[in-house]
Amino acid sequence: MTVYIMCFILFLVGLYGVLTRRNMIKIVIGFSIMEFSCFLFLAMIGYIENGLAPILKEEMENPVYVDPLPQAMVLTAIVIGLATTALLLAIAIRIYKKYGTFDIRKVNELKG
Amino acid sequence: METLLSILIGFMIIGALYALHAKDLLSALIAQGIVGYGLVICFLNLRAPDLAIVQIVVETITxxxxxAVVLNSSRKEVKESWNRNKILNIVTSVIIVGFLVYIFAFMIQPLQPFGDHSMRMAQYYTQMGAESTGAANLVTGVLFDFRGYDTLGEATILFTAALGVVTILRSKPKKESAS
Amino acid sequence: MNGMTQIVKKVTQLMSGLIFMYGLYIITHGHLTPGGGFAGGAIVAGGFILLILAFGSKVISLRKEETQTSITESAALLIVILLALAGLFLGVHVFFNNYLPQGQVGELISAGVIPIYNIFIGMEVAAALLTIFLALVIYKEEVAS
Known part of the structure; x- marks a missing residue:
């Protein structure tokens, strides 16, 4: 149970970064950290003590495999994570070109 | 296994905290690399080699x-001097975090202890998966046969994200057809 | 965009072939060993990114390349959808049906349509990641000029 709580603390660290930092790159980093903790949590749910990686082998009597379903889900989620991070970065550098800063408070002030 | 994973996640938490507090954005990115590559080692220990391969490549590309983005613009951290609505911000954050902790403590009750996963759905996948799909790698079998819809949705999201990046970053409208 | 020094170029020449071959191996053996379309596609995209960063390129050829990767991405996704739709008409009428013969577990030619899905998903992932990277590089060049 300890690892689940550690994983949740990692999620909270990412949330803290998103809530308190004012630099857009730091916010992107915070989102990545939250993503990583979610992947880790899902991968840990499917783990079985002394299990084998879910790849079939010959000559084994009653092998115990790790649950392949969360792994398949996380596999797709990782690639989506890269795409969304790239999208956030694109928005960030677009804002940087317009306002000359990564500070999101400046964007608020200069709006109207 | 649980102790090893706890130590690894502890390192990842330290890396994440440093990444969020570094003065230089470049060192913040390197510290985020600690979190990403630590995740690779965690996946390897969790018997998930597919995830480890994907994560190590994706982390490098990220x-x-x-x-590239940081070197092309500014690498200075912005000044964190904000006094307006400070109490309101702190109260809101505490409420959100407290709510999340409550939900987490509530939802973690029905989970099995770590390493003792009860295989209801996966029982079928691990026993019959190879016969019904013919793939030796069970993850690929689940990904493309049993859960094909998820893969299709993922490919669509990736396509949409690439389209979004291209659309956002186009600086001037393409009038000349020289694409 | 300028290239890097001679040392980097030489090492890239030596390494890039191996990287591509590893990516193709990961894609085509996705149903037997760890890996598959997602991992292999990301590796192939990484190889292309290495080549572009090391050798540099002109904006016009980068634009042409971006158009090509965009077309590749769309076509690969379309082929995946068509392959899935073919399951509606062959065998049991189910979307994403595995309609080809499955063969012996553990052989290279086995598992029905899964290797074909792997190949096209790999193409899709590689082309999408490369499109994102090329869009960023072209934006940087346009801002600099």
């Missing part, structure tokens, strides 16, 4: 792109 770092390359982020470092």
């Amino acid at each position: 770092l390359v792109v982020m470092v």
